[in-house]
Every structure is written in C-alpha cells, then in structure tokens.
Amino acid sequence: MVSIAALWLPILVSAVLIFFASYAIHALLGYHASDFRKVPSEDAAMDAVRAFNLPPGDYHMPRPGSAAAMRDADFMAKMKRGPNVVMTVMPPYDGMGAQLGAWFAFCAIVGVFVAYVTSLALPAGAPYMTVFRVSSTAAFMSYALGQWPRTIWYRKAWQTSLKETFDSLIYGLLTGGAFGWLWPSV
Secondary structure (H helix, E strand, O other), X not given: OOXXXXXXXXXXXXXXXXXXXXXXXXXXXXXXXXXXXXXXXXXXXXXXXXXXXXXXXXXXXXXXXXXXXXXXXXXXXXXXXXXXXXXXXXXXXXXXXXXXXHHHHHHHHHHHHHHHHHHHHOOOOOOHHHHHHHHXXXXXXXXXXXXXXXXXXXXXXXXXXXXXXXXXXXXXXXXXXHHHHHOOOO
C-alpha cells in the first residue's frame, strides 16, 4: 500500500490542474453562461428582497414549520399557487478571493480522498493506465455525484447538472493523469 503522504505531489498537481481547468471552463469557454436566468425587473426585484434585510443563507418559500405542516391545507394552497422558490442570499460582493481559495482547498481535499482510495487499491509501481482508471473514477465521482441531488430535489436545471457532470469528467481525467504520471515506482 502506498501512503497518502507519498502522494502529496499528485494531490497538489491535480488540484492545480483542476483549478486552472475550471477557470478555462467558466471564464473562457462560456458554456455555463446560461446556468442562471435573469430575473425580469432585476433592480426592482433586488430592492424588494433587500427590504427584508435577509442575512446571507439559504431560503425556501413557502416553507412549512414541520413535517405535519406540509399536509396543512393553507400550506398546500401556497404550494399550488406558487411561486415556489429556493434561493441563496449572499453578502454584498467583495471579490472572489475567498471562494477561489475554498475551491482550491476543495480540489486538494478531493485529491486526498482520491489518493486514499487509489492507495488502497494499488501498490507502488502499478501501471499508468491502472492508476489512471482508479483515480480518475474516484475523482469523477467526487466532483459529479453531488450535483444531481439539487436537480432531483430542488429542480435545478437538468441541463446545468449535465454540464457540471461533463466538467467533472474533465476534472476526473486530469486527476487520473496526474496520479498516473506521478504514481510512486517500486
């Protein structure tokens, strides 16, 4: 078994590769530009939400007070009348530094888990393609599978989840390449 400490370089290299690939995907290729729709009368809608002074967080409307309240006739009428809204309120924009740092940390954490799974499955000196298959599969699962529950339960657009799954395939292949290339020899 290969120790995770011995895999620090493929963990770091894969995180750097994913970080820059995600930049290229989101900033240069532009196929995620349609992931969010623009609200009509955006300024008026923002002013209306701002008036509630909601702290940053996730919100659901209508929201029942309990599981039993979900069967209440008034609640059901609100659900049928709509609109049903799931939204995230973020603080005023102050740059993307914190999110970029958290994204890089997440990529490194995925790399640690990929290293763990791959090190359990393969010995030092394993062939490139074997390491590639195991590590790219583990990375793809890490990046892709968490996207689908938001589509299933909160009706995020299927098209968006499919694009994110495609991104995850790219991230998985890059991770597999880094691990296969830098896997310790015997």
